[in-house]
Structure formats: structure tokens, C-alpha cells
Amino acid sequence: MPTCSVHQPYAISHPRRSILSDPTPRPVRVRFAPSPTGYLHIGGARTALFNWLFARKHKGVFILRIEDTDQKRYTAEAEQDFKDSLHWLGLNWDEGPDVGGEFGPYRQSERSEMYQQWANWLIDNGYAYRCNCTAERLAGLRKEQGKQKVRIGYDRHCRDLNLGPDCGEYVVRFKMPVDGETTVYDEMRGNISFQNADLQDLVLLKSDGLPTYHLANVVDDHFMEISHIMRADEWIATAPLHARLYQAFGWEMPKIAHLPVILSPSGKGKLSKRDQAFEEGGTKILVQVREFREAGYLPEAVVNFLTNVGWAFGDDREEFTPEEAMERFELKDINPSAGKLPFDKLVWLNNQYIMMMAPDALAEKIKPYLEADGLVVDMDKLKAITPYIQERIKTLSEASEWLAFLFKAEITIDDPVQLIQKNMDVDSTLRALKASYDTLKGLGDFSHEQQEKAMRALAEQMGLKAGQLFGSVRVATSGQPVSPPLFQSMEVLGKDVSLKRIEDAIKLLMIDD
RNA sequence: GCCCCCAUCGUCUAGGGGACCAGGACGUGGCCCUUUCAAGGCCAAAACAGGAGUUCGAAUCUCCUUGGGGGCACCA
Numbered sequence: 031m032p033t034c035s036v037h038q039p040y041a042i043s044h045p046r047r048s049i050l051s052d053p054t055p056r057p058v059r060v061r062f063a064p065s066p067t068g069y070l071h072i073g074g075a076r077t078a079l080f081n082w083l084f085a086r087k088h089k090g091v092f093i094l095r096i097e098d099t100d101q102k103r104y105t106a107e108a109e110q111d112f113k114d115s116l117h118w119l120g121l122n123w124d125e126g127p128d129v130g131g132e133f134g135p136y137r138q139s140e141r142s143e144m145y146q147q148w149a150n151w152l153i154d155n156g157y158a159y160r161c162n163c164t165a166e167r168l169a170g171l172r173k174e175q176g177k178q179k180v181r182i183g184y185d186r187h188c189r190d191l192n193l194g195p196d197c198g199e200y201v202v203r204f205k206m207p208v209d210g211e212t213t214v215y216d217e218m219r220g221n222i223s224f225q226n227a228d229l230q231d232l233v234l235l236k237s238d239g240l241p242t243y244h245l246a247n248v249v250d251d252h253f254m255e256i257s258h259i260m261r262a263d264e265w266i267a268t269a270p271l272h273a274r275l276y277q278a279f280g281w282e283m284p285k286i287a288h289l290p291v292i293l294s295p296s297g298k299g300k301l302s303k304r305d306q307a308f309e310e311g312g313t314k315i316l317v318q319v320r321e322f323r324e325a326g327y328l329p330e331a332v333v334n335f336l337t338n339v340g341w342a343f344g345d346d347r348e349e350f351t352p353e354e355a356m357e358r359f360e361l362k363d364i365n366p367s368a369g370k371l372p373f374d375k376l377v378w379l380n381n382q383y384i385m386m387m388a389p390d391a392l393a394e395k396i397k398p399y400l401e402a403d404g405l406v407v408d409m410d411k412l413k414a415i416t417p418y419i420q421e422r423i424k425t426l427s428e429a430s431e432w433l434a435f436l437f438k439a440e441i442t443i444d445d446p447v448q449l450i451q452k453n454m455d456v457d458s459t460l461r462a463l464k465a466s467y468d469t470l471k472g473l474g475d476f477s478h479e480q481q482e483k484a485m486r487a488l489a490e491q492m493g494l495k496a497g498q499l500f501g502s503v504r505v506a507t508s509g510q511p512v513s514p515p516l517f518q519s520m521e522v523l524g525k526d527v528s529l530k531r532i533e534d535a536i537k538l539l540m541i542d543d
Numbered sequence: 544g545c546c547c548c549c550a551u552c553g554u555c556u557a558g559g560g561g562a563c564c565a566g567g568a569c570g571u572g573g574c575c576c577u578u579u580c581a582a583g584g585c586c587a588a589a590a591c592a593g594g595a596g597u598u599c600g601a602a603u604c605u606c607c608u609u610g611g612g613g614g615c616a617c618c619a
Contacts, residue, residue, distance in 0.1 A: 165617075182545080184616095219549090229546090246619095264613055266614075290548090295554095338568090367549045368548090375568070432580090497579075499578080505579095510579090512579055514581095
């Protein structure tokens with residue numbers, strides 16, 4: 031028997047908003063309410079995106095709310111990453127930490143008093159109760175249930191004990207109806223029904239005085255006047271609890287839609303940090319938004335990409351702006367089935383966006399990635415060459431592979447054999463390089479047009495195919511069998527450096543021979 | 544084990560009873576273009592998970608099976 035005093039329930043009248051009787055449609059207010067316990071996950075970003083799209087479509091308000099009630103897992107660094115990532119994607123919030131708003135504070139740790147107050151209200155009105163079962167008892171219960179291959183959860187030991195606030199360390203649990211059923215209307219799926227007998231008396235307030243998600247999200251959504259909830263699939267199972275909570279409080283429940291989750295490319299479970307190590311068809315699997323940024327994807331491409339997973343623009347269009355998407359965005363059009371991210375499509379889309387950019391703007395975007403790879407960037411050179419790599423790079427970070435030879439004083443040719451083109455040998459290659467050297471040296475105008483004119487004539491004169499002659503010079507000047515167009519490259523490289531490199535290649539080939 | 548959700552080409556999807564021997568995109572293969580690599584153009588292979596039912600008619604509606612996913616915490 032419990033040793034602590036029995037708490038007598040009493041009814042109090044609590045001031046509360048009643049919007050039940052208000053027939054006017056609510057203004058659209060939606061929120062992204064992440065728990066910053068790690069870096070922003072791409073699936074979280076998709077949830078945020080859909081909320082944002084919906085808010086913008088309806089000229090509503092998009093709110094960022096930080097759910098930091100799990101003190102053990104929350105980190106400030108994670109919260110910063112969430113904000114940075116959201117900003118990077120262009121998903122700006124109208125209310126939230128840093129921007130404020132009249133429904134704040136927007137960090138749950140700053141609202142604990144409110145949750146306690148409403149938890150007490152539930153107890154006082156017979157909708158919830160204190161439970162002082164120890165963690166050991168609960169663990170034992172679970173173990174026993176596991177042994178018997180049943181899972182009925184908490185046994186409601188304290189449900190009718192009417193424990194008072196002086197019963198030691200306690201949690202507050204919701205008194206779920208034991209019979210009947212609870213139906214939740216999902217905007218995408220329609221009615222979802224649960225037998226109350228299958229539901230549990232979940233914890234609302236933890237023993238540290240902080241609320242669980244269930245209490246906090248209901249109280250906050252109500253007082254922040256959230257009109258529509260769009261959250262991940264995994265919340266379906268607890269949706270009936272939330273519905274009962276709204277009912278107990280006498281509050282109107284926001285309309286709700288459960289977004290499909292993103293699956294792991296491995297085919298096993300949800301996409302998770304564990305998938306980061308893998309790749310698919312040569313494309314690295316990315317999980318956190320910051321990884322997409324680091325890998326050189328453009329935020330516009332990522333947003334476009336994400337919008338088309340779980341929802342489709344229609345008209346067989348793959349490329350569109352957020353503005354175009356928000357015009358058509360409807361909850362009912364969201365595909366309720368979970369799916370994988372088609373990374374190959376992102377690679378393609380990113381290249382499409384890169385090709386659409388103004389070359390100078392692209393050069394500016396590329397610069398930091400080159401510098402991150404240790405290159406000292408000459409902006410004039412970069413801008414001059416950018417138009418020629420624009421259709422070749424899939425990501426910004428790939429630019430280094432294409433351009434390093436322009437920004438390095440010395441290049442190395444791994445294997446001199448690379449200088450020798452198809453159907454050629456050392457001698458013919460040496461002749462070709464020497465003739466190219468003389469031809470290029472004789473040029474007064476080192477523009478790529480003049481180079482090409484002269485070199486084509488040379489090829490013909492020597493009885494070589496353009497690819498043979500140009501290939502040797504390409505390797506000589508760039509150190510690579512694959513490079514941006516040869517003459518444009520040499521123009522940017524400059525006449526002196528180009529000739530020097532051809533000379534070095536000739537020497538290399540002679541020594542090697 | 545129990546509860547819930549989901550199911551169209553390899554992948555992302557269009558499709559809301561006849562307009563579908565199922566359309567698009569990525570990827571894949573082939574051809575063209577071409578100084579490499581790309582980009583671009585053309586062409587091709589490729590799917591309604593299975594079974595019952597409703598209906599004159601089903602990818603579309605219902606049920607069952609199977610498969611996948613989620614949940615069953617003092618985490619969100």
C-alpha cells in the first residue's frame with residue numbers, strides 16, 4: 031500500500047481559451063518543432079519544408095519551436111545547426127527563437143511552469159494522476175511482459191490511488207479511457223481508429239518536472255494557436271493520446287497530417303546516421319543537411335529535390351521554384367507511403383541548377399570549396415574558366431578536380447604514358463608536343479580561338495586527328511586526361527605557363543624513354 | 544507478440560471506374576554530336592505484389608494474403 035497521503039480531486043475553474051464555439055476558420059499557423067539532439071536530418075528538413083510551403087501558400091505563419099525538454103540529449107550546438115540549416119535552405123520562420131513573436135517563448139524549457147500548471151489542471155479534473163512507480167518496477171514489468179510475449183505496457187498501478195504531490199518522486203500520467211475507441215482524422219489518410227483498450231496511460235510530466243512531448247506539444251500548439259500539424263509518420267501511434275488530451279482540455283484540435291518517413295537506401299528501416307557511410311551507384315548517401323552543403327549541393331536544388339519526394343509538382347515537371355510549388359501544394363496530394371531519396375536525381379538536378387547560374391555568381395560559390403581544398407584562388411582566372419566547367423560539375427565541391435591545375439604552380443604527370451594518345455608512340459608524341467610548342471609559341475594572340483585555328487592546322491599538317499594532338503597537349507598542360515576544354519584552359523593558364531608545361535612534358539617523355 | 548500506416552518501372556512519381564496493351568523524370572543500354580569529360584539530341588528496355596469480390600468495365604472501390612514501414616520509454 032502506498033504510504034503517502036491521498037489527494038482529493040477538486041474542481042477548479044481555470045481560465046482557458048475556448049475556440050470550440052468559434053465558427054470562423056482559423057488563420058493558418060503551422061510549426062516545425064524539432065528536438066535538437068543532433069544535426070538537422072534531411073527528413074526533418076523535408077517536414078519543415080512541407081510546413082513552410084503550406085504556410086506560405088495560405089499566407090499563414092511559419093513558426094520554429096525548439097522542443098528541448100529532453101535535458102539529457104539536447105545540445106545548443108544542435109540547435110544552432112538547425113537554425114543554420116533552415117536558413118541555408120531558405121526556410122525562414124516568422125516566429126521563433128531569435129525572431130520572437132507574440133506567442134513566445136518558443137523554447138519549451140522556458141515554458142515549464144505552464145506545463146506543470148496544466149498537468150495539475152488535468153489531475154484536479156480527474157484526467158490524469160500521479161504515479162510514483164519506480165524505474166525498477168517498470169523495468170521489471172517490461173521484462174515480465176517480454177517473457178510472456180505480451181506487451182500491454184504500464185499496468186495502471188497508480189491510476190486510482192489518487193496520490194498527492196507529497197508522494198515522493200512521481201510522474202503524471204494521462205488517464206486513458208479503458209474502453210471504446212478513439213478516432214483521429216488525418217488530412218491525408220482519413221480516419222484512423224484505435225481501440226482504447228490498446229492504448230496506455232502515458233507519462234505527461236516527468237519526475238524532473240519537465241513535460242514529455244505529448245503534454246508539451248498539445249499545450250504549445252493550443253496556446254500558439256497552431257491550425258495545422260504536419261509531423262512525421264512515427265507520431266501516428268500517439269495521435270489518439272493527443273486527441274484525448276485536447277478533448278480533456280476542451281480545446282479544438284488542430285487539423286493534422288502525418289508525413290511519410292524517408293527510408294534507408296539499404297532497404298532496412300528509416301534513413302539514419304548509420305547510412306552515411308554508404309553509397310549508391312557511386313553517389314554518397316547523405317543524411318544531415320550540413321552534409322549536403324559541404325558536398326556542394328545548392329540549397330535551391332536540395333529544396334526542389336525534397337519537394338518532389340512524397341509530393342509531386344505535376345505536369346511532368348521536375349524543375350520548379352518554391353513559389354511555383356506553394357501555389358499547388360495541397361495536403362491531400364501528399365503521398366502517404368514512405369520512400370527513399372533518389373540521390374541520383376539530386377545529382378542531376380544540382381547540375382541543372384549549376385548550369386542555370388550566371389557564371390560569375392557560380393564562380394563566387396565555387397571559390398570557398400576550392401579554398402577548402404587548399405588552393406589559392408585567382409578570381410579572374412576562376413571567372414574566366416567557370417563557363418567551361420559549368421556543365422561538367424555536378425556539385426560545387428567537384429570544381430577542385432577540374433581546376434586545381436590552374437591554381438597550382440607545379441603539376442605532376444603521374445604516368446608519362448598518359449601523354450601518348452591512341453595509335454601513337456613515344457616518338458610521334460614527342461614530335462607532336464614539340465610542334466605544338468613551336469606553333470603556340472609563335473602565336474601573338476594567345477586567345478583560345480587563335481590557338482584552335484593554329485592547332486587544327488597543325489594536326490592536319492601532321493596527319494593527326496584532333497583528339498590525338500590535343501590529347502597530348504591536354505595532359506602536358508593540365509596533368510590530366512580529362513580537363514576543361516583545352517584552348518580555354520591554356521588561355522587562362524597563360525602562354526608562358528602553358529609553354530613551360532609542354533616543355534616539361536617533352537623532357538619527361540625523353541627521360542622516360 | 545499486440546496496435547497502426549503503406550503498396551504503380553531499379554528509384555522518385557502521374558493516375559481518383561472506361562481517356563492506360565499505364566505517362567514523366569533519374570538511372571541504365573544504344574546511336575548522333577564531339578579536342579577529353581560533360582552538356583545536348585534521338586531511340587530502347589523497364590511497373591499496376593498475389594488472390595477473391597463489386598461492376599457491362601478496375602491500376603483506380605471492398606476483403607483476404609504477402610511484403611515493407613512505424614509504434615508499444617520518465618526520447619522526441
